[in-house]
Amino acid sequence: MFKVEPRSSVEGRDKLSLVELGRTWHVILGVSAEATSEEIESGYHARLGKCDQIRFSATGSAVEKQDAETRRARVNEAYEFIRQIKH
Secondary structure (H helix, E strand, C coil), rough: CCCCCCCCHHHCCCCHHHHHHHHHHHHHHHHCCCCCCHHHHHHHHHHHHHHHHHHHHCCCCHHHHHHHHHHHHHHHHHHHHHHHCCC
């Protein structure tokens, strides 16, 4: 399982540079900063799969499912950010 910082802790930092912010997004997806487009997409789908496993689990608690939904939103946000800076 991976841990994602809450949005407020990232936004509350003193002016992250674009490079530092990009590294944060790569960590969320579990890929290196030098990752290819294919590696980024693979990391994205792997992270979504982990979140969805918890979200749709019959045995997961409501708190776990909400946490997975929050992590899924962060993964989507990270993927979109990286795609924009790669193009």
